[in-house]
Amino acid sequence: MSGDRKSSRTGKGRPAAGKGLRSQSVYRALHRAIIEQALRPGMKLPEDSIGEELGVSRTLVREALGRLAVEGLVELKPNKGASVSYPTLEEARDVFDVRRALERQVMQTLAGRLTAAQVALLEKHVGDEDVARAAGAEGPESIRLAGEFHVLLAEMTGNALLSRYVQELCSRCSLILALYGRPHSSECAVNEHRELIEALKGRDVEAAIRLMDHHLDAVTARAVLAPRTATELRDLLAPYALSEGLSPP
Amino acid sequence: MSGDRKSSRTGKGRPAAGKGLRSQSVYRALHRAIIEQALRPGMKLPEDSIGEELGVSRTLVREALGRLAVEGLVELKPNKGASVSYPTLEEARDVFDVRRALERQVMQTLAGRLTAAQVALLEKHVGDEDVARAAGAEGPESIRLAGEFHVLLAEMTGNALLSRYVQELCSRCSLILALYGRPHSSECAVNEHRELIEALKGRDVEAAIRLMDHHLDAVTARAVLAPRTATELRDLLAPYALSEGLSPP
DNA sequence: CATTATGCTATTGTATGCAACAGAGGAAGA
DNA sequence: TCTTCCTCTGTTGCATACAATAGCATAATG
Numbered sequence: 001m002s003g004d005r006k007s008s009r010t011g012k013g014r015p016a017a018g019k020g021l022r023s024q025s026v027y028r029a030l031h032r033a034i035i036e037q038a039l040r041p042g043m044k045l046p047e048d049s050i051g052e053e054l055g056v057s058r059t060l061v062r063e064a065l066g067r068l069a070v071e072g073l074v075e076l077k078p079n080k081g082a083s084v085s086y087p088t089l090e091e092a093r094d095v096f097d098v099r100r101a102l103e104r105q106v107m108q109t110l111a112g113r114l115t116a117a118q119v120a121l122l123e124k125h126v127g128d129e130d131v132a133r134a135a136g137a138e139g140p141e142s143i144r145l146a147g148e149f150h151v152l153l154a155e156m157t158g159n160a161l162l163s164r165y166v167q168e169l170c171s172r173c174s175l176i177l178a179l180y181g182r183p184h185s186s187e188c189a190v191n192e193h194r195e196l197i198e199a200l201k202g203r204d205v206e207a208a209i210r211l212m213d214h215h216l217d218a219v220t221a222r223a224v225l226a227p228r229t230a231t232e233l234r235d236l237l238a239p240y241a242l243s244e245g246l247s248p249p
Numbered sequence: 250m251s252g253d254r255k256s257s258r259t260g261k262g263r264p265a266a267g268k269g270l271r272s273q274s275v276y277r278a279l280h281r282a283i284i285e286q287a288l289r290p291g292m293k294l295p296e297d298s299i300g301e302e303l304g305v306s307r308t309l310v311r312e313a314l315g316r317l318a319v320e321g322l323v324e325l326k327p328n329k330g331a332s333v334s335y336p337t338l339e340e341a342r343d344v345f346d347v348r349r350a351l352e353r354q355v356m357q358t359l360a361g362r363l364t365a366a367q368v369a370l371l372e373k374h375v376g377d378e379d380v381a382r383a384a385g386a387e388g389p390e391s392i393r394l395a396g397e398f399h400v401l402l403a404e405m406t407g408n409a410l411l412s413r414y415v416q417e418l419c420s421r422c423s424l425i426l427a428l429y430g431r432p433h434s435s436e437c438a439v440n441e442h443r444e445l446i447e448a449l450k451g452r453d454v455e456a457a458i459r460l461m462d463h464h465l466d467a468v469t470a471r472a473v474l475a476p477r478t479a480t481e482l483r484d485l486l487a488p489y490a491l492s493e494g495l496s497p498p
Numbered sequence: 499c500a501t502t503a504t505g506c507t508a509t510t511g512t513a514t515g516c517a518a519c520a521g522a523g524g525a526a527g528a
Numbered sequence: 529t530c531t532t533c534c535t536c537t538g539t540t541g542c543a544t545a546c547a548a549t550a551g552c553a554t555a556a557t558g
Contacts, residue, residue, distance in 0.1 A: 019315065019325055020541055046509065057543045062510090063315060066268065070319050072410070076268055079510060079549055094408045101354035101411075105346065159343045161321070162350075165414065271512080295539070306513045307540090328519055328540060 019063070026056055027064040034073050034084055035144055035174050045074060045082040071168050073175065085175060092176045092223070099169040100216050102162060103150065107212045109157040112203035118156050122197050125149055129190045143174050146189050180223045192218065275305055276313040283322050283333055284393060284423050294323060294331040320417050322424065334424060341425045341472070348418040349465050351411060352399065356461045358406040361452035367405050371446050374398055378439045392423050395438050429472045441467065
């Protein structure tokens with residue numbers, strides 16, 4: 001009953017409910033820049049420079065930064081300005097926990113209710129994922145596409161709010177994977193996405209939910225989220241230690 | 250393991266991660282005004298007037314409105330300004346669906362892990378709810394307190410993000426209940442909250458989750474969310490028709 | 499030499515000014 | 529009378545200007 005009640009087309013045409021035209025543009029530009037790691041975590045984001053670079057005033061940059069801060073992609077310290085978020089391991093786990101909860105809801109809503117067109121769209125998307133993985137190895141492009149698959153699913157529920165939240169969470173996950181992800185992190189994700197589609201075709205809701213749980217477990221496991229609470233510096237240096245053949249006691 | 254890992258005190262001390270000082274004040278003022286229905290749904294919110302009323306410039310009002318828009322409390326149409334959100338029934342259902350998913354996660358995290366202090370805090374809160382219901386009948390105050398109970402629970406998970414989302418959703422639910430709620434809508438909520446606390450004391454996670462599901466079902470049912478998809482005007486006029494003894498064909 | 503005081507600079511916080519757009523109301527024409 | 533166009537007002541979109549704060553370098557002092 002709720003398979004595609006709104007605009008089911010998951011495409012671009014936003015519901016137009018937004019703010020100023022150019023403000024939105026700045027927001028999107030920064031968003032993409034962060035997700036694709038042109039702007040790396042921790043990097044400072046001065047209003048002046050950005051505005052100058054994008055040809056707009058501080059006002060619009062400020063507005064965009066504010067929104068990005070609400071969504072957790074940038075950190076905004078009073079009188080100290082904005083910087084690209086540098087999520088801690090704790091925050092990373094929080095994000096994944098919430099994401100699991102919401103994606104379960106997605107599966108519950110979608111299982112056994114996908115139209116043929118929707119299935120086709122999803123399959124086309126995993127095709128794109130395959131291409132991206134084959135071509136650009138597993139750069140930011142792969143991470144972005146993997147996230148978009150989940151956003152696509154969420155949008156198909158017809159629940160705009162659910163969709164917005166999943167999108168937000170996927171953005172943050174991109175950041176997190178970029179920070180803590182091991183090389184080859186999105187390696188087998190594509191196959192898992194195919195399995196998800198298969199599960200959704202059937203009517204076994206429980207199975208679909210379990211599969212999504214496993215998928216997200218796998219994604220989490222591929223990141224370095226396994227280590228127990230350790231001081232931030234340790235987390236930061238561990239990869240370098242390993243790559244140099246050093247082993248911390 | 251994640252019962253109270255951060256600041257466990259659910260009290261006031263915000264993590265200080267915010268923007269300008271006065272901007273925040275404007276935001277909070279408007280937020281409260283909306284939740285407590287001083288500003289009713291659909292009401293226009295001109296930047297000038299509000300700024301004048303609060304003694305600040307349009308800039309800060311604009312910033313606050315932007316944030317409120319992201320959180321779904323105000324609607325922001327380009328070149329037409331802001332107004333208090335007037336959620337449709339569809340949107341209301343969306344909100345409740347997402348809320349259910351997240352509050353399940355809350356129960357799962359919390360069941361059997363509450364400290365004595367946390368239990369005491371929760372019980373004190375339901376006490377306040379009782380007082381409010383007895384005194385002010387069931388005005389906005391009751392609705393606000395009912396929402397705060399759930400926020401309190403979410404904060405006890407130690408998951409800041411989960412907490413933020415639940416807070417956002419509860420705010421929207423306040424709006425929704427104010428719009429579509431029947432009289433006496435929060436009537437038995439207090440007892441249900443007590444039952445939730447009892448369930449959390451035990452270790453039966455499944456039972457706790459089921460109870461929360463039932464509670465939210467009940468809350469939803471108390472609103473007018475039952476009627477099937479109907480034209481907006483109809484929803485709007487139905488209560489008036491009933492109160493006048495008229496029955497639409 | 500260490501330490502504290504102090505002015506400078508760079509960046510944010512806030513207010514205001516100007517241009518653009520939407521909508522209401524009236525005037526002109528059919 | 530009805531329609532159409534136009535002006536006119538109120539409000540937003542965006543840019544700029546000013547005030548305030550943080551951090552740093554430097555200098556003064558024990």
